[in-house]
Amino acid sequence: MVDVLIVGGGNAALCAALMAREAGASVLMLEASPKEWRGGNSQHTRNLRCMHDAPQDVLVEAYPEEEYWQDLLKVTGGETNEHLARLVIRASSNCRDWMRRHGVRFQPPLSGALHVARTNAFFMGGGKALVNAYYRSAEALGVKVRYNTPVTDVLLEGDRFVGVVTGSGERITAKACVLAAGGFESNREWLREAWGRNDRGEWPADNFLIRGTRFNQGVLLKCMMKAGADMIGDPSQGHCVAIDARAPLYDGGICTRIDCVSLGVVVNQEGCRFYDEGEDFWPKRYAIWGRLVAQQAGQIGYSIIDRKVIGRFMPPVFPGVIADSLPELATKLALPVETFMRTIDGYNAACRPGVFDHTVLDDCRTEGVVPAKTHWAQKIDTPPFYGYALRPGITFTYLSLKVDDTAAVRFADRPSPNLFVAGEMMAGNVLGKGYTAGVGMSIGTAFGRIAGTRAAAAAQAA
């Protein structure tokens, strides 16, 4: 019998596997996906939010614990656990040497992401390069990996882990186990249920796109709920951003973002604006736009810009719909022309003169239009005009297994002796809602490592 069984094959699973193996345990990983798709959402990531008190290789200046904590507190609106959050923050300050030892390489921020040069360490080549490095290291250390092996059930004796059942009906037992199988973001049925039906009679989640893997179906979350494990979080909470409506249903990843929202206006299907597009820099706002678009009819929005701002934002992956006049653009986007023109004319008339500068919170704003646009408000008047349709894109869900700082799964507030959890499956302990870039990987790395170490110790004790 193997010492430690790891369910999942993303960042949290790999961190757990490596730590358990380094602690001397024999380790078997079960990854639901085939090898080409291994690594879940982790293969789409680009960086890790890191605390540091002084400049550190690719990280400039300092990002002290307290500031990191305040940032988390702010984005979660207090729905976090200070003890666990601080544990993650501290772990982020010293995990990178270990990551490097296992082949992960860091680089300065990508162009277009300089605003996080101080807070986030970028993976050279992105998350897939990180995942590849971890798999190489794990296999070199003797970790066994089985692909195409989805786990369908967990076998327990009371609160003690016994084994799992795989998709093919095979029973695999182990002395201890780490669950790191992601959230339920890939499960469209469950999303539908969680988001429910709106006043218009629509099921908003039917129009969501999933930014990451198709394999995070939430099977393990369901199993553990059924087994009576302690849960935390609201199933409708998660990271949800506005992305290109033409993105594929799964695995569209980072490149499907549309970065021109703050440089123009956004209208809904009725041709009306619905939120201040210039409230703040786009990277700080794109996560609220997922929800904003989800609240519109048909869960769709249209970002409208003119030629003036071309080349001022990260180039989108698909070309925009182009027209030489605004009515023509409305027609091409199937928007009601009259309302659309009323919206744009009203907005244009409300734009106050200012000095446009997309690199600062400039003084171009509107007056007398609702909703106002508070920065980067320029008239949309220079053909050609461009339109990009937006849809909500789900990154990951926050519904989680409740844990303390040992990463143990809990039943009626008592920790299991040999069952642990890491990554998205427990991220909701720290992230009740909201998000700040790079914290997903910080949580997965910190708790993956804790869970792996604890599982190895539990196996040795057994």
Next chain:
Amino acid sequence: MSAIDTLSDLADQAKRELDANAGEVDRILHICNACRYCESFCAVFPAMTRRLDFNVADAHYLANLCHNCSACLYACQYAPPHEFGVNVPKTLAQVRRHTYIEYAFPKAFGELYRRNGLTIAMAVSLGVAAFLIATIMIRGSLFVHGLEGEFYAIFPHNMLAGVFGAASLFSVVALAIGVTRFWRQVSEPGKPVPLANAVGEATRSALTLRYLDGGHGDGCNNEDDAFTLWRRRFHHLTFYGFMLCFASTSVATLYHYIFGLEAPYRISSLPVVLGTFGGIGLLIGPAGLFWLNMRRNPLQIDERQKTMDRGFIALLFSISLTGLILLAWRDSSAMPLLLAVHLGFVMGLFMTLPYGKFAHGIFRCAALLKYSIEKRRPNPVQAGAD
């Protein structure tokens, strides 16, 4: 059909292929430009961020900036089986193959060579060797005793200098015409930059094979996602081996014309020492590159480029091998035969130089220089300042 028709057919077909390949570059680089995860692997991605669309000239430029290290294939979240099917190294390799044809002079030669580089390289070499052997046999016997390495007793020095001088001049002119046309097409006017710095940087990048270290020093990919430094090492051995052989020939030429010293030179003489070390490098380097080439994951490359790659590798290896054998047995009666074979391969190299893999070095240096120049200019795309 006449030969002219066949050639123009081939040219049409090449043009269609090039357009399709350049179109694919445009498609995938739109995805990369929105993603940018691979930005610090090499120069291709920073160069990409200066553009929003990619025309045929951009495709040639970026293709020659790529060293096919393949880091960006294994790291790509959109690589097959993803529906976006992003494969940067393969796509750029396909365009690169066209660069060698498109800018070859005369173009028809390039067209012929790309179809069967290995065969042509070998046929030319062996043909020349056979011709030389025949010449010797007409004049006397192939096996002569007592020559003691007197090469010029077989082929007079002036004849050798004349023939090889003409062949190398032809290569240099053909390559120069090609690279000039390439340079004109890929560079657009812009703010003048401190050229010395740019040239210095490009030279350093070329001489150190900077971009074969993967951006992190672990090397590049060959069979799978694991990194290896062997490609860089073998490439260094090949390049510097070649340069030592070149230096050996140059020194020998100086000895001959300036100091009136005639070959054969002593084992401890500069030309022989340079040539021997160069020859050893040129034996191990190409052999290693061939070994890696055999094992390279087909996903990473343009299969049709293989014949070009292997033709060049085989030539270098054969030149070096026959050269070292000649050195070892230069005092034996087999010397005339060995000399003829060695000269055949050298001639084969010279004659195919502008059309084979050698051209990659020239186009790559031009692309590196262009990169060093343009990166010193402000980025025309001001997207990244969020």
